[in-house]
Amino acid sequence: MEKFKVIEIKESVFEDNNRQADKLRRELKENGTFLLNLMSSPGSGKTCTVLQTIKALEEEINIGVLEADIDSDVDAQAVHETGTRVIQLHTGGMCHLDAEMTRQGIEGLGIDNIDFVILENVGNLVCPAEFDTGAVKNAMILSVPEGDDKPLKYPLMFSKVDVLLVNKIDTIEYFDFDLEAVRERVTKLNPGIEIFPISAKTGEGVEDWANWLRKEIQAWKE
Amino acid sequence: MEKFKVIEIKESVFEDNNRQADKLRRELKENGTFLLNLMSSPGSGKTCTVLQTIKALEEEINIGVLEADIDSDVDAQAVHETGTRVIQLHTGGMCHLDAEMTRQGIEGLGIDNIDFVILENVGNLVCPAEFDTGAVKNAMILSVPEGDDKPLKYPLMFSKVDVLLVNKIDTIEYFDFDLEAVRERVTKLNPGIEIFPISAKTGEGVEDWANWLRKEIQAWKE
Numbered sequence: 001m002e003k004f005k006v007i008e009i010k011e012s013v014f015e016d017n018n019r020q021a022d023k024l025r026r027e028l029k030e031n032g033t034f035l036l037n038l039m040s041s042p043g044s045g046k047t048c049t050v051l052q053t054i055k056a057l058e059e060e061i062n063i064g065v066l067e068a069d070i071d072s073d074v075d076a077q078a079v080h081e082t083g084t085r086v087i088q089l090h091t092g093g094m095c096h097l098d099a100e101m102t103r104q105g106i107e108g109l110g111i112d113n114i115d116f117v118i119l120e121n122v123g124n125l126v127c128p129a130e131f132d133t134g135a136v137k138n139a140m141i142l143s144v145p146e147g148d149d150k151p152l153k154y155p156l157m158f159s160k161v162d163v164l165l166v167n168k169i170d171t172i173e174y175f176d177f178d179l180e181a182v183r184e185r186v187t188k189l190n191p192g193i194e195i196f197p198i199s200a201k202t203g204e205g206v207e208d209w210a211n212w213l214r215k216e217i218q219a220w221k222e
Numbered sequence: 223m224e225k226f227k228v229i230e231i232k233e234s235v236f237e238d239n240n241r242q243a244d245k246l247r248r249e250l251k252e253n254g255t256f257l258l259n260l261m262s263s264p265g266s267g268k269t270c271t272v273l274q275t276i277k278a279l280e281e282e283i284n285i286g287v288l289e290a291d292i293d294s295d296v297d298a299q300a301v302h303e304t305g306t307r308v309i310q311l312h313t314g315g316m317c318h319l320d321a322e323m324t325r326q327g328i329e330g331l332g333i334d335n336i337d338f339v340i341l342e343n344v345g346n347l348v349c350p351a352e353f354d355t356g357a358v359k360n361a362m363i364l365s366v367p368e369g370d371d372k373p374l375k376y377p378l379m380f381s382k383v384d385v386l387l388v389n390k391i392d393t394i395e396y397f398d399f400d401l402e403a404v405r406e407r408v409t410k411l412n413p414g415i416e417i418f419p420i421s422a423k424t425g426e427g428v429e430d431w432a433n434w435l436r437k438e439i440q441a442w443k444e
Contacts, residue, residue: 145368146265150264153264
């Protein structure tokens with residue numbers, strides 16, 4: 001018996017992704033389900049952050065997770081072990097998810113009694129920034145070892161998201177990473193952005209992030 | 223006066239990228255110029271590795287560098303400060319380089335008296351794996367903080383390259399990273415691959431990598 005569903009995502013046939021995204025968002029609103037699109041480079045700690053977020057919220061909120069990857073099921077396996085409903089999406093060679101691909105995931109997961117769906121997007125700072133997935137809010141992770149110059153190099157991603165999580169903050173003493181420079185570069189691109197330094201490994205800062213989510217999930221239901 | 227050239231790369235008009243790549247490689251061969259395509263996630267240390275490689279080889283080999291990024295000139299600036307010939311390529315939103323885009327860079331750089339060109343590709347583990355740039359050899363960097371599971375998630379990239387540099391090896395004690403597991407996962411995908419653990423920060427392991435390059439650059443000229 002398979003422990004969690006694995007879906008091989010099909011390429012979208014719709015030309016107007018924005019319209020599909022708005023349609024998905026309306027349906028999520030009617031269902032009272034908040035969809036978060038979580039993006040980052042490979043290895044920034046998306047899955048660890050998902051696990052910490054589940055730990056912080058699972059007693060009060062029904063959570064579902066969509067794990068997107070080119071290949072492999074290791075992330076869905078890690079989430080499955082927490083007892084949270086999860087499915088793995090395989091994108092084949094595709095470097096991002098659009099709204100129709102996200103819909104395939106949402107339908108595969110089933111969201112009847114789910115308040116909060118986390119979509120862990122493909123690890124990539126370029127392509128996912130260009131596609132509205134239908135998410136209510138978009139978040140990205142920049143991890144300390146990646147360096148504080150990333151907002152200069154991948155400006156579209158930093159300008160599109162509602163939240164920036166600066167992860168692996170527990171390793172800041174081992175790397176040349178200027179958090180204030182990141183704040184300055186990011187708010188210049190995106191003045192309204194929320195920034196939370198966290199460590200998905202130690203749990204540092206996760207409560208502030210969880211509080212932001214509580215507020216947004218509640219607001220979406222109203 | 224501009225210190226180094228910045229080129230806004232145009233999208234290719236050629237449908238058959240493999241043919242364009244073979245054509246570029248033949249021309250490089252005639253010119254005795256070895257082109258290395260260096261790929262990785264954002265923040266794995268491509269530019270630091272380029273700087274260490276220049277330091278190891280500049281007294282014996284004429285080097286040129288193509289720095290590709292969505293935006294910003296910070297990497298070309300860093301290379302320029304070493305006195306090495308460099309140009310910055312801006313890809314706009316494009317997440318990879320193909321052979322025709324690489325040709326625009328090679329022509330912008332000028333390679334008459336250049337033995338070795340390093341192409342620092344866009345930071346991305348997905349798209350660049352799908353396009354032959356015309357390079358003689360392909361290398362990728364996996365940095366320790368990204369985690370040892372990356373070969374499972376981005377198998378195409380790991381299966382396509384000739385060399386894997388495992389960078390930031392000086393930080394291995396701060397992260398859960400199993401180098402032997404990486405070796406096993408990568409050689410399963412790509413039995414002929416060369417693997418060099420390095421630290422582009424401390425210089426550890428760089429000499430083995432430089433020796434491999436010396437041998438390959440020499441062989442290409444014969």
